[in-house]
Amino acid sequence: MQKKIILTGDRPTGKLHLGHYVGSLQNRVKLQNDYEQFILIADLQALTDNAENPEILGKNIIEVALDYLAVGIDPKISTIFLQSQIRELTELTFYFLNLVTVARLQRNPTVKTEIKQKNFGTSIPVGFFVYPISQAADITLFKANLVPVGEDQLPMIEQANEIVRKFNSLYKPVFTQAQALVPKDAGRLPGIDGQAKMGKSLGNAIYLSDDADTLNKKIMSMFTDPTHLRVEDPGKIEGNTVFTYLDYFAPDKKIVQEMKEHYQKGGLGDVKVKKYLNEILQEILNPIRERREHYSKDLDFVKNIIKSGTQKAQERADKTMQEVRQAMKLDYF
Amino acid sequence: MQKKIILTGDRPTGKLHLGHYVGSLQNRVKLQNDYEQFILIADLQALTDNAENPEILGKNIIEVALDYLAVGIDPKISTIFLQSQIRELTELTFYFLNLVTVARLQRNPTVKTEIKQKNFGTSIPVGFFVYPISQAADITLFKANLVPVGEDQLPMIEQANEIVRKFNSLYKPVFTQAQALVPKDAGRLPGIDGQAKMGKSLGNAIYLSDDADTLNKKIMSMFTDPTHLRVEDPGKIEGNTVFTYLDYFAPDKKIVQEMKEHYQKGGLGDVKVKKYLNEILQEILNPIRERREHYSKDLDFVKNIIKSGTQKAQERADKTMQEVRQAMKLDYF
Numbered sequence: 001m002q003k004k005i006i007l008t009g010d011r012p013t014g015k016l017h018l019g020h021y022v023g024s025l026q027n028r029v030k031l032q033n034d035y036e037q038f039i040l041i042a043d044l045q046a047l048t049d050n051a052e053n054p055e056i057l058g059k060n061i062i063e064v065a066l067d068y069l070a071v072g073i074d075p076k077i078s079t080i081f082l083q084s085q086i087r088e089l090t091e092l093t094f095y096f097l098n099l100v101t102v103a104r105l106q107r108n109p110t111v112k113t114e115i116k117q118k119n120f121g122t123s124i125p126v127g128f129f130v131y132p133i134s135q136a137a138d139i140t141l142f143k144a145n146l147v148p149v150g151e152d153q154l155p156m157i158e159q160a161n162e163i164v165r166k167f168n169s170l171y172k173p174v175f176t177q178a179q180a181l182v183p184k185d186a187g188r189l190p191g192i193d194g195q196a197k198m199g200k201s202l203g204n205a206i207y208l209s210d211d212a213d214t215l216n217k218k219i220m221s222m223f224t225d226p227t228h229l230r231v232e233d234p235g236k237i238e239g240n241t242v243f244t245y246l247d248y249f250a251p252d253k254k255i256v257q258e259m260k261e262h263y264q265k266g267g268l269g270d271v272k273v274k275k276y277l278n279e280i281l282q283e284i285l286n287p288i289r290e291r292r293e294h295y296s297k298d299l300d301f302v303k304n305i306i307k308s309g310t311q312k313a314q315e316r317a318d319k320t321m322q323e324v325r326q327a328m329k330l331d332y333f
Numbered sequence: 334m335q336k337k338i339i340l341t342g343d344r345p346t347g348k349l350h351l352g353h354y355v356g357s358l359q360n361r362v363k364l365q366n367d368y369e370q371f372i373l374i375a376d377l378q379a380l381t382d383n384a385e386n387p388e389i390l391g392k393n394i395i396e397v398a399l400d401y402l403a404v405g406i407d408p409k410i411s412t413i414f415l416q417s418q419i420r421e422l423t424e425l426t427f428y429f430l431n432l433v434t435v436a437r438l439q440r441n442p443t444v445k446t447e448i449k450q451k452n453f454g455t456s457i458p459v460g461f462f463v464y465p466i467s468q469a470a471d472i473t474l475f476k477a478n479l480v481p482v483g484e485d486q487l488p489m490i491e492q493a494n495e496i497v498r499k500f501n502s503l504y505k506p507v508f509t510q511a512q513a514l515v516p517k518d519a520g521r522l523p524g525i526d527g528q529a530k531m532g533k534s535l536g537n538a539i540y541l542s543d544d545a546d547t548l549n550k551k552i553m554s555m556f557t558d559p560t561h562l563r564v565e566d567p568g569k570i571e572g573n574t575v576f577t578y579l580d581y582f583a584p585d586k587k588i589v590q591e592m593k594e595h596y597q598k599g600g601l602g603d604v605k606v607k608k609y610l611n612e613i614l615q616e617i618l619n620p621i622r623e624r625r626e627h628y629s630k631d632l633d634f635v636k637n638i639i640k641s642g643t644q645k646a647q648e649r650a651d652k653t654m655q656e657v658r659q660a661m662k663l664d665y666f
Contacts, residue, residue, distance in 0.1 A: 047661075093427060098458045098461070307666055333640055
């Protein structure tokens with residue numbers, strides 16, 4: 001039986017961090033054996049709100065690819081490719097633009113929220129406004145069956161599937177609808193400052209590429225319970241980032257449970273808990289750092305991985321677009 | 334010195350008519366000797382509001398090309414090409430989407446008017462909404478210096494030039510601004526029913542491919558002065574379509590002047606004026622019909638003209654896109 005296809009990816013606007021690891025990278029490493037996985041480095045999508053600084057993308061494409069290899073994405077079985085090099089994505093987007101109304105886009109909750117977050121005001125770039133359509137092209141061009149997304153991205157999958165239904169009924173059944181794959185235990189890792197989201201732009205991220213010393217310093221500066229002033233005082237667990245991280249990463253849940261009780265009772269200092277978290281995270285990040293180090297020494301090799309992944313993606317794109325053009329009766333020559 | 338470049342074209346939604354002839358075709362035949370002329374058969378643009386019936390485009394692509402050859406467009410010096418086969422147009426459109434805001438598109442007067450005309454209501458396809466951006470890609474991909482348009486299309490050129498300025502200042506000066514070429518004497522030919530516009534969908538058009546008999550019948554049914562009931566009655570010239578046509582097409586303006594005076598005084602019947610117009614139009618359309626007849630017998634030849642024109646356009650597109658990708662730092666491989 002043919003393996004089902006997964007489409008996933010990241011915008012190359014910076015190195016990847018622990019939030020990405022928890023939210024998706026870990027999962028991709030697991031899934032790559034059972035699915036055919038296409039991993040998109042989404043530089044075209046990143047352009048929609050970075051049109052003024054395309055050079056930051058170029059630099060980060062390699063960083064993101066290094067992060068992939070570092071966490072254990074295997075380029076022999078997963079296809080890592082570069083969005084901007086698959087011209088068919090822009091072509092398919094163009095055709096899809098005719099299948100969606102302006103009013104429908106305006107109702108998309110994800111777009112609404114993101115427009116608010118990005119403070120575009122009334123100056124929303126059209127490219128950003130239409131990006132659900134471009135994302136539908138990403139998904140459908142590779143005939144993805146599964147798209148791993150967070151809860152907040154579910155409306156994007158719905159939009160893509162609407163386009164699929166419209167296309168199939170207008171022309172020919174070229175596409176299949178995709179299913180959202182919302183990881184069960186992958187919540188959202190907070191930033192080290194306790195903010196709900198870890199983000200490049202928020203300056204509160206632990207990067208997969210942070211060295212041991214940087215990681216240690218970040219953990220030591222982590223937000224805990226601001227009212228927990230002396231070791232002997234009782235401390236709070238809720239909203240205490242260090243414990244949230246321990247819940248995610250500690251292999252021995254029993255020890256964490258004991259520490260929590262101790263902390264709440266009083267007599268357990270922040271530094272001690274942080275040191276424990278540091279041990280655990282160093283152990284997780286060590287092999288990732290080592291692989292990153294290893295690949296960093298041969299960037300040509302990394303570039304070739306992206307290049308050959310892109311070639312493979314191109315072949316798939318060509319195949320789908322042949323069907324698309326035939327279905328749309330645009331195959332004149 | 335290098336010839337200046339003209340970009341022009343038509344949507345392949347039907348055969349071309351006398352309105353097209355007066356408004357642009359005539360001009361293209363004249364201009365093709367002094368300019369490098371790219372003539373776009375705009376099937377992609379036609380898709381924006383014909384997504385449901387792509388097959389009508391396929392049929393009409395040949396009809397439009399036949400009309401071009403019939404009026405005297407010389408494929409040896411003018412480049413006739415098919416929009417949908419130049420994928421770089423969709424790619425460039427995609428990049429341009431990031432350089433325009435949604436608010437700016439909403440202010441475009443041409444789009445506003447056309448949305449009203451087409452009765453989209455709130456269901457405007459996104460593809461239609463963004464078509465000024467796609468048109469900017471058509472113009473700039475071929476580095477057109479001149480774009481022949483009607484007055485009502487001037488905001489489209491302004492939009493394209495805004496994009497050019499934005500692109501050039503953000504990245505590199507790849508593009509030059511285009512000038513609108515508004516033909517001086519090419520007003521708008523009314524329909525045979527006296528309506529201001531001749532249109533396929535209005536059923537009031539004289540096609541370049543109409544045979545002698547059809548042409549004669551259409552002229553005989555033309556709207557004149559509805560109060561001019563008897564030959565001896567005085568008749569009105571204003572709004573009298575037959576005289577409007579004579580103003581456009583009669584080679585001898587003196588005869589037309591005399592006829593007008595006679596008609597206004599009374600004693601000149603509609604049929605007589607119509608017969609005179611018929612003579613003139615038959616003489617204009619005869620050689621066009623003959624050439625059309627000639628080419629119709631060898632459709633493979635016509636297809637090859639489109640094909641080799643498209644190849645030439647493709648070479649030009651490749652060249653421009655290389656510069657674009659370099660300027661945008663998207664030339665990774």
